[in-house]
Amino acid sequence: MTAAHTPDGALLGRRGAGRRATVPLTVVFALVATAALAGCGQQRDDDVYTVLNSSTDDSYHSWDAATLARCSKQLGITIEQQSVPAAQVMTKSLRMASSKSLPDVIQFDASEMPTFAEAGGLTDLRTLGLSTRDIPQGIVDFGSYKGTYYGAARTVNTLALFYNKDILKKAGLDVPTTWDEMRRTAKELTRARQYGIALSAGGAEDGVFQFTPFMWSNGGDESNLGSKQVAEALDYWKGLIKDGSLSKSTVNWTQADVNDQFMAGNAAMMINGPWQVETLNTKKSLDWGIARIPVPETGDKSVGPLGGAILTVPNTGDTRREKTAAKIIRCMSSEKEQISYARNSWMVPANEKAADLWRKEVPELDALADQVATARSRTAKVGARWSSVSLALQSAFQSALTGQSSEAALQRAQQRATSGN
């Protein structure tokens, strides 16, 4: 009923019509085919170098553009910046590797570098002539995988305790330094719509990043999630929720959400990083202070996670270009550039000398610089397995914070993390 029977070839059979149709089709095919093939063979321009980073944010993009402009001038080449969202740097780089179109420099989040290095994608920076003089051992390790130095950091960051000075002063409370103090202070500061503390226990890397200082300061370790120390740290978080000092929404918050809560006055304290300072300072009426993350007992060491991006030279096999790429990194991570980047981004310069100068400029961030000095990298122990460990840990603390027992959740996480790869 639906398909009308057309007389077979009544139209198509006429001589001209058929030819008229086939000729344009052939042309279209030829065009499509050439267009598809042209995409494959990209020619590299000799004096043009590319840096791939995640500076999609307006301000970061323009800071990097300024740095690259200065380095271009110094090295007599053209350096282009290509920015993709942070979550896509790895997959984009892998795709570029398979199509042999890798950029000259890739800025990875340090926790991702081991995966790319393990696949054979990176070049040893030392053999390319970069030195690690004046860089603290912790930060050299941060950019290294299995003893090879692959990534140079410009600045590093970590987490600290941010507090609202006005609220604490009004309540007559001191800035907490131990877990017990923090729990008590948070409870006292919780009233009506205001929570004592905000932190991110979200189901992504943000939440894991925030959990590490509690896990590590208590002697726990990502290579054994089932240990008593890790469970205690998680129980501490559970306690904050039980007291009502920490919102249950924490499991759905990113670190940016936590910052929003703090700025809106919904939280008296928060765990967060220096990259939020630029936003925090946009609210003039907010008087905030910064302190080291409280430790389980007085005298314990506060161990924060070392965060930040590192500059790497991908393995393209073109030694001449790789050498120039190393020069670009040397320029980008020079003391002068580190300080200018640190001033903009509020992060701590990697170079010791630059960090000393920077400390004098921003004494209010002293606590952060101290925290960085003892901070630890997430991948030092588990290397390329970090993503599996991180996923298992996210799931575990979310289960525990929403009702399950910490021990059971973490034990399962340990199983998942080890069977994962």
Add this chain to the structure above:
Amino acid sequence: MSATTASATAPDTRQPAPAVKKPDPARARRRRRLSQWGFIAPAVVFMVLFFGYPLVRNVLMSFQDYSPSTFFDGKAPFNGTDNWSKVFQDDLFGKALWHTIAFTVGSLIGQFGIGLALAVFFTKKFPLNGILRSLILLPWLVPMVVSGIVWRRILDQDTGVLNTFLDTLGMDGATPWLTSPGMALFSVILVNIWIGIPFNMVILYGGLQEIPKELYEAASLDGASAWRTFRSITLPLLKPVITVVLVLGFMSTVKILDLILALTDGGPADATQTLGTLTYQNSFVQLDFGAGAVVGNVLILISAVFAVFYLRANRSEGK
């Protein structure tokens, strides 16, 4: 060859009478066939390039050890059913499968039910009908990720608009919409229903316009009740449209990814992990592309089974 000549000698009234030049029937036929293929070719090439190739690659990949190093050396050794057994042994797969089914069925029932009710409602003549109808389309026009982010704020337990609103109504506005594992899947389904209503309404409304008015007139003369009219006239005549709406709805719901990533990121505690998010997590977070391909294949298989049912239904309708 003999067949060609045989048919050529048969009287063919459809062909225009031979002109001055003597035509070569075999050649004309060949040319005709060629041009027929010319018309089919673009579709075939498109299907092979953009559907066939990825599909075959995806199936192959699920039997390969496809890791980041594959991108450099091109080596992806076959590892039998390792990826499959690994995925099926993970508790998360069972959970994700169950969540996907619940999400799809829940969303479809909600979207379709409300969409149909609204479509029937808008066939009535009343003032502002047109304006209201176009306003209801809005959720459809908003990008999925934007909807997700806005809803995440609306559903926030402490500061969300919804809970604040419930509070002012005197109800206890502390519902943990997205923060309790028991609640999150339900909330995500609610948001997806909100997103899907306009699409269902528009298509069903179009279908309703096609139903001849005389039938309703006849029914009312016979004294049929509103429910009876709906059941005996509207539903059966709307059936082809309903099939299309449900199939398209199924396709876009079963593979859900963006909305969930924006709302909950699969959390809390994996309470909203679906096959879509699991594929994403395996492939692009863990970079275990083999495992990601396995979950992707399961998703394709589910869709394929559904597509067969759809084709069957269509065929029986054509008879």
